[in-house]
Amino acid sequence: MAHTSETGTPLIDMRGVDKQFGNGTVAVRDMSLTIQQGEFVSFLGPSGCGKSTALKMISGLLSVSRGTITVNGHRPGEGNAGSDIGYVFQEATLMPWATVYENVYLPLKLQGVGKVEGRVRVEEALSMVGLANFARSYPRELSGGMKMRVSIARAMVTKPKLLLMDEPFAALDEMSRTKLNDEVLSLWKSLGLTVIFVTHSVFESVYLSSRVVVMAARPGRVVHDIALSGGYPRNAAYRMSPEYAESCRTVSKALEGTMDHVELNH
Template identity: 45%
Template sequence: MNESSSIKSAESSIIDISNLCLTFETQTEPVHALSDINMKVNSGDFVSLIGPSGCGKTTLLRVIADLEKPTSGTINVEGKSPNQARLDRAYGYVFQTPALLPWRNIEANIHLPLEISGYSKDEQKSLSNQYLSLVGLSGFEKKYPWQLSGGMQQRVSIARALSFDPDMLLMDEPFGALDEITRDRLNEELLRLWEKTQKTVVFVTHSIPEAVFLSNKIVVMSARPGKIIDVIDTNFPKDRNLDIRESKEFLKVSQLVREGLKEGHSDGS
């Protein structure tokens, strides 16, 4: 326990956020989406951002992705500004919905970021094969998105995010729209993928079991203004499977998260 945490602190942080605030100016009154956020994510972490809707977890993810600009505070991604990190293609982003282009087949959808990054046709082909097999969708190259189920589409979207080998995977409630059975299976698959690819993952969710099962670090947030209530470390074995959800340790961590959320709720309103 001590050993592993000392190793972690020695690792460099890949995302470093301090005193970050983001205020949306609206017609009626300013909305404080994020307030005084301090957060560090180490390389190789699986970090979940959990909180009620409107707590700014998606906004925080978008700030890391440079899809949103903070009002004040500093943020470094891989030691650079988020903008530079985006230009350097430091992350792959997975949205709530698969966001596949309907006129491109599965293979061509995965080629999209590769085309933009200037990979050659041969490289595109081999990368799409490689990552489709990684998410278990070999043989679906020529299918169109509408021919695939929601879960399969989201797997394509993950393969697309990984295809150009970014250091980070930013995921915004990627399994929120799926049924529970599919969701459980994809959670296990994602864990295997994380183990295999050694990516840093920042994962937004509002499901406690999902957050506890997947992450080694859970960031609990509260709404209005969006701020961080608690950061909970977990210490499950990397090759865990869904059975772990029955374990005492799992229930204990879940309870911690639930209490954090409750505290935030009474604070916020």
């Protein structure tokens, strides 16, 4: 499924990355990781192991304290590298006073895309997430799952190659979560995206990913990098398959092991 970019280099290359905050907390230590274009990678680990910090450094929202990150050959935050990245947060973070349409149009407006071209792209993004008929609605009129769909449409409207998702479905009921998992997989496949998906859930990571990066806390770091053998498409049959059960066991065991990796005095 994964393939290298045109230049043959990985899409994301992290080398010896540390992040230490001003208060002394080492959120990430010595993180090295390469991700090829087209991969679906989950960052899985206990609370505080640096998953969100790693994602924010990849997007350029946070700087690194040591080491290097390149995304498609560029340092995050340099030039217009950010426009190729879509970011979905745990909360939908929509503007409550604005319609669904206006919320999704915002990133284009910030890029200076005019209203005529903007309309086509916003409508396309809303159709992608099944909300074409809700353009005039306000966030308060939508369910949690629908708000998250708007948030995904807003991330996708700039047509990014890389989609970063930080526990996007953690607050949703199981049925909405299952449905949105399938929708994300379908977007990933049809648009040829690369996705990094942060989650606490073994089941979600195994259902979605081609690879699970397991992290441990204090200090936050990568302790396992597990390539999953289960092919795509992933669907209800995959959830019932021995392959899925076996992968869940492997990943659960790796996650349990993160408790043994806690370094004291950090």
